[in-house]
Structures are given as C-alpha cells and as structure tokens.
Amino acid sequence: MEIINVIKAKNLTKKFGDFTAVDAITFEVKKGEIFGFLGANGAGKTTAMKMLIGISIPTSGEASVAGFDVYKNPDDIKKNIGYMSQKFALYDDLTVKENITFYGGIYGLSRERIKEKRCQLVEELGLQNVVNELVSSLPLGWKQKLAFSVALLHEPKIIFLDEPTGGVDPITRRQFWEMIYKAANGGTTVFVTTHYMDEAEYCDRVSIMVDGKIEALDTPKNLKEQFKAETMNDVFLILARG
C-alpha cells in the first residue's frame, strides 16, 4: 500500500525543563510535496525537525515518518530520509570524490552503486574538473549543491533541509530551488525550513510556526487570501506580531 501522508505529526511536543520549544503541533505532509516549515529564529523549527529525523526524542505526542514511528523505529526512519543542515556539512579536508564515497558508504551503498551515482552527480553538477580537489577549495554555492546531492545519494523517500540557502547569493538560491523542484518531481518529498519568505512562495504548502505553535498551514495562495496580504512576507509579519 502506498503511503500518502509520509510525515504525520499529532500533538508533537518538546519541552526543555519549563520551556516548551514545540507546543503540540499537528500536521501532515503528502508524498512528493514541497513542504515549507517557516518561522522566525527560535520559533521551534529546528527542534521540531530534529524530532522527525530521530535525533531528539519527543516529550509527548505522536509522529511517524515514511510510515515508521519516531519512538519505536527511529532506525528505519534514518534509512529512508536524507538530511542537509545549514552548515552544508561536508569534510573540507576530503576531496569531492572522497566525500561522495564516504557518505555513500555510511548509507551502505555498494561500491559499484557509489561509483555510478558519483559519475552521474559529478556530471549533473559540472564538477568534472574538481572531483579530486579538496572541498575546502570550492565556492560556497558549489558546496551547497554538492551537500544537497550527497544527501540524496541513497535516494531517500523524504529529504529534510534545514535552512539550506543560508548565506548564499540570490542567483545561487534560485539554482538551488531548481534542484529542489527536480528532486520533488522525481517523487522525493521535500521538508524545508527557511526564514526567507520569498522562498515560501516556491513551496506547495507552508506552515508558519510562532513560539512553538503552528499558527497557519496552507498553500501560499490560500494563506495570502486568508490574511489579505500581498506577499508571504506580509502574512508572516501579521502572524509574528500576533
């Protein structure tokens, strides 16, 4: 049976002592969707995402990712998701090729499969000339694209992107979103956090988090209508000011 809602969260809550970082959020993400997870810094986006990717245990509530329960089967979740953080975590002192081999290896890809994927990836990104160069010598935009492709190497069902466009220029951001679309067209579900409101317009649906709660969740178009706003930025400002 095909799972339609690949991410399900019901009253998902995370408390650190007295502080409630994520307050009973409920939402669903459909297969193949680009789901924007918006909010100001400190709104609880990253904490919520960490619970979904299995590196933080929820205080209460339910959630499943790719059909697996976050409490019972975090290991199965990990096999089915990809993750890219805002730090584009590649190893600077390893070459492009070594980085790809390493990440392919920890996801248990066979040597032939890694080689095949590597050639494909290098060609798509146009990295032929730098494949044996250290990652530290690459420009930031290339690192970002490489990090994204590496996160997709094991063909995960869902990819989680934590502020993936931080610190790169608008043109590179644009190109990066083209890569996201391509992945989504290929059937990968994309869960992306961002605080760039213009990027929210690119998403199929967005949720906006304020102080640990989801205050709005719909398509960008519907949200703009609902709040009688011109842009997503205005929607966000209305919500954030309360």
Next chain:
Amino acid sequence: MKRFIGFIKKEFYHIFRDRRTLFILFGMPIVQIMLFGFAITNEINNVDIAILDKSKDVTTQEIINKISSSKYFSIKQIIENETEIEAVFKKGKVKAVLVFEKAFSKKLIKENNATVQIITDATDPNTANNITNFVSSILLKYQQEINKDLKIPYQIVPETRMVYNQELKSVFMFVPGVMTIILMLVSAMMTSISITKEKELGTMEILLVSPLKPFQVIIGKVVPYIFLSIINAVVIILLSIFIFKMPVQGSLFLLGAESVLFIINALSLGILISTVSETQQTAMMISLMGLLLPVILLSGFIFPISSMPNILQVISNVIPATWYIIILKGIMLKGVGLTFLWKETLILLGMTVLFIALSIKKYKIRLE
C-alpha cells in the same frame, strides 16, 4: 562492517592531511623523549666548581686530585682569597666553592681534624644538595684511605646499594613519565578534539541522522587513535631501549597489554571530554588543564607522591596516570609481573569502565 571501514579510512585522511595533528602524533613523542633523555636531567655530571686552597699542602692536593678525577666535578677556577667567592657565584660560573683552611695537613695530623668548607649555589636546591653529598662522600672515602692502619674501636659502616637503577640515570625515571604523557595527549586530547571538530562542522549531526549508530560513530573515531597510540608506545619503548639503554626486565607482553589498557582508559576520557565540550578549543583546554597538568605534576612522574600534602596525595590517587606509571616502572625496572601489579591493573580497569559508562550516559542525555 564495510561502512565501518569507510569511516576509519576517512578518519585517517583527516589525520594525515593535517600537519599539526601529524606533528603532535609523531614529532612530539620523539622530541619529548629526546629532550627528557638528553637535555633535561637532574644528574650530577661535570659540575663546575672553584677551589680556594689556603694551605696548599700534600693533603689538600691529594683531595683536589680526587675531586677533579671524579666524573662529577670539573675544577673551573682556582681562587686566591675569600673576597672572590661571592664574585664567582654571581657570575654564575661555578655551582660550588670548596675552601680548605690554613695549615690543613698540620692540623689534621696534630689536632686530628681539619675543615673543608663546601659552599654551594642553592638557587637550585636539588643540585646544591647533590653536590654536597658527592663531595662529602669523596672526603669520607679519602679519610678511610688514610686511616687504613688505624683501628677505630666502634664503627658503623653504611653500605648503600641503589637497586633497579644503579647508576641513578634520570632517563629511567623520565621514560615512563613521558610515555604516559604522550599516550594521554594522543589518546585523550586528539580524540576529544577530533570528535568536537565534527560537532563544530555540523557533520556530527549528519552522522547521527545516518543509519550509523552513535556508538559506531564514536568507535569509528576512536579506532585510528588506538592504532596510532600503540605505534607511539612502541616507538617510545624502542627509543628508550636502544638509545637510552633502558632495560625492560619484565614481560614485554604484559607491558603491551597494560599500555593498551591505559590507552583505552585515556580514549574513554577523551570521549567523556567531547561530550561536555562544544568546540575544539574547549576540548583542548579541558584536556590540557584537566589531564596533562595533573599527569605532569601529581602523578609521581616528577615530584614524589609521598612528599605531597595529604590532599594532593588523595587527588593523585584518582589520576589514572599515577597507576600506569607505577605499572610501567614495575615492569620495566623491577621486572615484576601481574602478581605484584594486579591491584594497579584492577584500579586502571575500574576507572576505564567508569569513564566508558559515564560517557555513554552523557551521550544519551545529549540525544534527548
């Protein structure tokens, strides 16, 4: 397993591509052992002294000959009057001045006693003490020689023998210490730095999201350092055997096994440090202040534990290095086996288990 090998390969790339790491790993042990072996020594050897001989007779000449022919002293200067004493000390030319009183021979024969004054530069109290002892023993020997025919009615003859290090070579004391420091440094500091580096770069997060289990990540980071530490231990032991002629009286196998135990102990400390520090700098500071300093000062490496105040003695007991140094000295110098070292080994083992348990607990808390 295949994932694991890939991980370790990556770790070796990190190590071999970073010159600073490489130097700490392989340059440091050699530099340290050479420094401690050759340069830093508290042995008395060719100490420069000056002589003020007011009597200049047969006896004083004989004593002076004895002193100058010993390998411990070389006579740098003969001075003529007392006012010069202060000057030679101030210039720092000599460490000691021997003053023979006037009419030394005559007094010795007629009054049965004559005095030699030993004035030492006590800015370095240890050396001053040693010089006094060495000169006294030369004088004593001479006295016995000239009294050969006389029978003293009652005599207690102390017969001393220094066992396990007859020649009192200080390198014998330093090698176990240096070995301990280096294994501590490589194992604890380097691992804690390399783990926190992944935290800083954000790659640790990626690894934790991957199907690799947290303990696999940690073991993958630690295994290369176990190898390198073992290589270091072997290099140090070879250097001390072949260059400093240090004996290994006991079993080499036991020496190796105990060293591996200590390495694992230090690594678990390194892991523990990395669970409490977020940046490489913090990890380094904690390792230096919290591990290296106690190892140098309190482990009995340089300063004897028995002469420390009680509170420091207690602290020195909880330092793993203290026990490892006892084990090393036991095996290398005394040639004893596990029958005599089981207590120390057990303590080291207990500490290792404790550190591993603590780091697992800390690690879990972090994940929640």
